[in-house]
Amino acid sequence: MNGIVKKVRKCTTHVVLFYSILTACCITSILFVSYNYSFYDRPIAKVIQTTLEDTTKMADMHNNEDHLFTQRIVAIMQNGPEKGQRIHITNKYSSSGAYDQEYRIGNELFVSINPITTNTTNLTGIIIEVKRDKYVLFIAWTFIFALLIIGRKKGLFSILSFAINVLLLSFALDLYVNHFPSSLLLITSVCILLFTAISLLLVSGFNKKTYAAIVATLIGTFTSLAVAYFVIWVTSGNGLRYEEMQFLTRPYHSVFMAGLFIGSLGAIMDVAITISSSLFALYERNPHISHKALRASGMDIGKDIMGTITSILFFAYISGSIPMLILYLKNASPLGFAFSMNLSLEVARALAGGIGIVLTIPIALHTTLFFIKRKQAGL
Amino acid sequence: MNVIVVLATVLFISMTLIGGKKGVRSFISLFLNFGVLFFMLFFMMDPAVNPIVITFIASTLVGCIGLFFINKVNSKTVIAFISTMIVIGFLLFFIVFISEKLMIQGFGEEETEAIAGLSLYIGVDFMKIGASVIIISTIGAIMDVAISIASSMHEIFKHNPLISKKELVASGLSVGRDILGSDTNTLFFAFFGGYLALLLWFKDLSYSIGEIVNSKVFSSEMLLILCAGIGIALVIPIATWINAYYLIKTKERSEEL
Numbered sequence: 333m334n335g336i337v338k339k340v341r342k343c344t345t346h347v348v349l350f351y352s353i354l355t356a357c358c359i360t361s362i363l364f365v366s367y368n369y370s371f372y373d374r375p376i377a378k379v380i381q382t383t384l385e386d387t388t389k390m391a392d393m394h395n396n397e398d399h400l401f402t403q404r405i406v407a408i409m410q411n412g413p414e415k416g417q418r419i420h421i422t423n424k425y426s427s428s429g430a431y432d433q434e435y436r437i438g439n440e441l442f443v444s445i446n447p448i449t450t451n452t453t454n455l456t457g458i459i460i461e462v463k464r465d466k467y468v469l470f471i472a473w474t475f476i477f478a479l480l481i482i483g484r485k486k487g488l489f490s491i492l493s494f495a496i497n498v499l500l501l502s503f504a505l506d507l508y509v510n511h512f513p514s515s516l517l518l519i520t521s522v523c524i525l526l527f528t529a530i531s532l533l534l535v536s537g538f539n540k541k542t543y544a545a546i547v548a549t550l551i552g553t554f555t556s557l558a559v560a561y562f563v564i565w566v567t568s569g570n571g572l573r574y575e576e577m578q579f580l581t582r583p584y585h586s587v588f589m590a591g592l593f594i595g596s597l598g599a600i601m602d603v604a605i606t607i608s609s610s611l612f613a614l615y616e617r618n619p620h621i622s623h624k625a626l627r628a629s630g631m632d633i634g635k636d637i638m639g640t641i642t643s644i645l646f647f648a649y650i651s652g653s654i655p656m657l658i659l660y661l662k663n664a665s666p667l668g669f670a671f672s673m674n675l676s677l678e679v680a681r682a683l684a685g686g687i688g689i690v691l692t693i694p695i696a697l698h699t700t701l702f703f704i705k706r707k708q709a710g711l
Numbered sequence: 712m713n714v715i716v717v718l719a720t721v722l723f724i725s726m727t728l729i730g731g732k733k734g735v736r737s738f739i740s741l742f743l744n745f746g747v748l749f750f751m752l753f754f755m756m757d758p759a760v761n762p763i764v765i766t767f768i769a770s771t772l773v774g775c776i777g778l779f780f781i782n783k784v785n786s787k788t789v790i791a792f793i794s795t796m797i798v799i800g801f802l803l804f805f806i807v808f809i810s811e812k813l814m815i816q817g818f819g820e821e822e823t824e825a826i827a828g829l830s831l832y833i834g835v836d837f838m839k840i841g842a843s844v845i846i847i848s849t850i851g852a853i854m855d856v857a858i859s860i861a862s863s864m865h866e867i868f869k870h871n872p873l874i875s876k877k878e879l880v881a882s883g884l885s886v887g888r889d890i891l892g893s894d895t896n897t898l899f900f901a902f903f904g905g906y907l908a909l910l911l912w913f914k915d916l917s918y919s920i921g922e923i924v925n926s927k928v929f930s931s932e933m934l935l936i937l938c939a940g941i942g943i944a945l946v947i948p949i950a951t952w953i954n955a956y957y958l959i960k961t962k963e964r965s966e967e968l
Contacts, residue, residue, distance in 0.1 A: 372921055390832060397758070398832035428758075429838060430817035430831040439814075442925065461820070464930045465921075467813045475937040478944040479891070486888040487944065490895045501903060501910070509914045527900070535892045563717045571713035578825055579912035579928075587908050595904020598897035605893060635730045639737030639781050640858070641897065644851035646741055647773075648901040648939075650748060651848035655817070655840050658756055659826065662833035676715060681904070683718035686741075690725045690734075 354480075358473045365466045369411040372442075376463055377407035377419050379439045385422075394664045399427045405435055407443070409455070419443060419455040430659065433462070440466075486535075493534045497527055501594075516582070520590040524553060524597060531598075532605060541605075541612040544703040548604040548696035549597070555695065556600070556688025557593055560680075573676045588677060595649070596685035599641050600692045606637055607696040608703075615704050623701060630700070634693030642686040649682045650675070733781075740776050747772045748847070755843070758834040763803060766843035770799050770850055777854045787865050790957055791857035794950035798853055799846055802942050806842040806934070813934060816841045819927035821912060841931065849939040852894045853946050860887050860950040868958045879955045887947030898939045906932055 369376050386402040405421040421443065425432040435441065440463035446456045479487035504523045508516055528549045536542045564572070574584045610633050611626055653674045660670035726734035751769040755762050774795050778788040810816065816838035818826050863886045868874060874882075909932070913923055923929050 374921075392830040392832050394830060394833075396830065396833040398834040400832070426832045428817075428832060428834050428836060430833070431823075431826065432831075433814050433816075461925055462814045462927075463925055464813050464815070464927075465924045467809060468924055468930050468933055471809060471934055471937045475940050478941045479895075482884075482944040482947050483888050483891045486892050490892045490940075493892075493896065494899055497899065497903075505910055505914050509911070531896055535896070559721065560718070563721065564714055567712045567714045567717055569714060571715050577908060579821055579908040581912050581915040582908075587911065591904040591907040593904070594907060595901050597904075598900030601900075602893040602897045631729075635733045638726065638730050638734065639740060640777070640851070640855045642737060642741060643744060643777060644855060644894070644897055645901055646744065647851040648848045648898055649905060650745075651844045652905060654748075654752065654755075654844050654847070655837060656825070657752055658835060658840065659818075659829055659831070659833065661752070661756055662835070663829045678905075679715055680718055683715065683722050685901075686722045687718065687725060690722065690729055693729055 354476075358477075361469060362466070362473070365469050368465070372411060374442045374460070375412045375414065375445055375457075376410045377421075377441050377443045377457075378410055379405055379407045379435050379437050379441065380418075381406040382435060382437060394662065396662055401425050401427075401434065403434065407441065410440070414445065414450070414455060417453070417455055419445065419457050421457055421459060423459060430655075435459070489534045493531045496530055496534075500526055500530075516586045516590050517593075520593050524593065525550065527594075527597060528553075528601060531601060536605060536609060540703050540707065541608045541700070544608040544612075544700045545601070545604040545696070548608065548692060548699040549601045551699065552600045552604060552688055552692030552695045553593065553597055555691050556596060556684060557589070559687055559691070560592060560684040561589070571672070571676055572680060573673050575673065577677060592681050592684055595681055596645065596688045599645050599685055600688050602641055603634070603637060603689055603692045604696040604699075607633055607693065608700040611697070611700045611704065615707075619708070623705075626701060626704070627697060630697040631693070634697065638690055638693065641689050642682075645685045645689070646682045649678045649685075653678055736781055740780055743776045743780070744773055747776070751843075751847075755840060756835065758836075762836060762839040762843050763807070766846050767799070767803070769843075770846060771796065773847075773850055774854060777851070778858060782858065786957065787861040788858065790953050791854065791861040791950065794857045794861075794946055794953050795850070795854050797949055798857075798942055798946045799850065801945065802849070802938060803842060803846060805941070806845050806938055807839070810838060810841055810931075810934065813930055815927050815931035815934065817927075819931075821909070821926070821928050845935050845938050848935060849898070849942045852898055852939065853942050855894060856887060856890050856943055856946045857950045859890050860947065861954055864951070864954040864958065872962065876955050876959045879958060880951055883951035883954055884947060887951060891943060891947065894943050895940050898943075899936065902932070902936050902939075 383404045384401060385404050388400045389397065390400055391397050401424070403423050403425070405423055407419050407421060409415050409417050409419055423435055425434045441459050442461040442463060443457045444460050449455050476491055479491055483490065501523060504519050508519045512519060528546055532542050532545050532549070536545070574588065577584050577588065580587065607630055611630050614626060614629060615621060656674050657670055660674060661667070723738050726738045728734075730737060747769055751765055754760055754765045774792050778792050782788050860883050864879060864883045867882050868879065909928060918926070
């Protein structure tokens with residue numbers, strides 16, 4: 333009894349220690365980004381005064397009505413040789429704010445100082461970007477605390493796996509950009525292996541059901557990629573509008589395939605681990621359960637999760653194109669054109685991911701059965 | 712032949728073969744969801760309506776399709792629906808608050824090529840549309856967690872009706888934690904895959920860390936990923952409490968009779 337009490341107390345002191353360190357990290361990092369102006373090369377200014385100078389109502393060529401505003405901003409330089417001086421900026425913005433922005437007192441902005449005025453007391457300049465690091469950090473901490481407080485150990489593991497996977501991906505892309513510019517798909521395949529192993533081992537530990545899930549995920553991912561590749565090859569890519577693919581610096585086809593590959597991985601892992609862990613649980617509860625019964629309940633579980641996981645992927649992909657679609661449609665683009673330009677790649681990705689999810693159900697079922705059979709033979 | 716049509720056919724065939732009737736229903740629900748998004752888009756184009764309200768209505772419809780159409784109306788799906796809507800309402804407030812601070816509405820510097828030649832003064836509020844994008848992208852996962860918790864708590868309660876409220880809450884939370892990891896994983900990889908091109912862009916144009924963190928595209932992407940995680944985490948205690956409250960209440964009521 334005494335031992336248990338001690339254990340509990342030890343455990344809670346660990347937890348308390350952990351949270352205090354975390355809170356300390358949180359506070360220091362937020363303090364740091366609030367005063368990190370000197371770490372930036374680009375000049376930063378903080379808005380102290382804004383005056384609305386002019387308001388015009390306007391309509392564009394498609395009869396969309398909007399309001400245009402002009403504001404005069406006075407800001408104080410926060411870094412560089414001009415630190416402490418005032419800078420005057422004129423900003424134009426619209427009420428829709430698609431590519432512009434109203435600034436308010438307290439906003440911190442990256443500015444470019446007009447070189448003619450640099451040595452005078454009357455600085456003028458233009459706004460380049462908003463300083464967003466403070467808020468990005470704030471959300472990141474909210475995320476970390478929400479996951480830790482609610483998810484405890486599982487939350488910690490999913491934060492860890494997220495962080496490790498991001499670092500891994502960034503490292504792999506570095507390799508690709510700097511050393512192997514011709515083999516994005518190969519590098520992604522290696523990444524897939526590592527992502528799967530790391531995420532699944534972190535989620536469910538070193539045991540047979542994890543190994544079964546890893547094998548099933550890999551087979552499922554490569555099968556779905558093969559299906560997608562085959563379909564695109566047979567139809568010679570008809571209907572996919574790569575023109576609107578954004579941020580392209582590389583051959584679009586391989587970037588699209590690699591994105592598809594990584595994008596469906598999480599969902600496929602989800603299916604694989606759900607099926608393998610529930611089959612193993614059934615087997616452990618009753619080691620003499622027949623393969624037929626296992627197969628039947630595996631299929632039932634698969635049917636249950638199939639719909640929800642496909643819709644998770646579907647929403648995650650489609651929603652991102654909403655702003656661009658609205659912009660197109662408001663610019664009087666024909667409906668079919670706007671949809672095929674902005675949605676074709678996303679829908680193809682969602683469908684290919686869905687195929688991967690569905691195909692993984694029998695794959696995971698048979699892989700798990702294979703592992704269970706081996707375990708039974710070993711008994 | 713069109714890639715999308717072929718892929719959709721392959722998906723339909725495999726869902727039917729593997730999922731039977733339920734597979735067909737899942738496929739139809741994908742179509743219905745697409746229809747809801749389609750209507751949402753049209754209402755959002757009217758500057759007179761608030762995109763947030765439209766999003767809330769669309770979420771309700773999506774919730775009805777995902778929960779009531781696939782699983783029928785019963786106490787499990789009703790509770791899952793209520794908890795999903797509570798979380799979405801809460802997330803909407805959080806997102807609107809934070810995206811006003813972040814100023815991430817509309818399009819970033821990196822997207823100028825795509826919006827070149829289009830009129831940007833179209834009168835709709837892009838800040839609110841941005842918030843709606845985040846909600847829509849996580850609603851699938853939030854619903855998934857809510858329904859899983861509801862059905863396993865009902866199951867536990869059915870097998871063990873004498874269970875105390877405290878134990879019931881503990882079991883609900885533990886089910887939720889199990890799904891938390893896999894659902895956040897699903898979304899993380901979906902977003903990574905979608906933004907692979909953006910990451911390559913940052914690498915190729917050798918952005919500094921400061922430039923990446925402060926850029927509009929990156930910070931809106933981070934907001935999307937992290938809010939998805941926060942939403943999934945939040946629905947766990949909310950769904951658990953509502954389920955426990957409901958189950959214990961119905962038991963007490965049946966004992967009184």
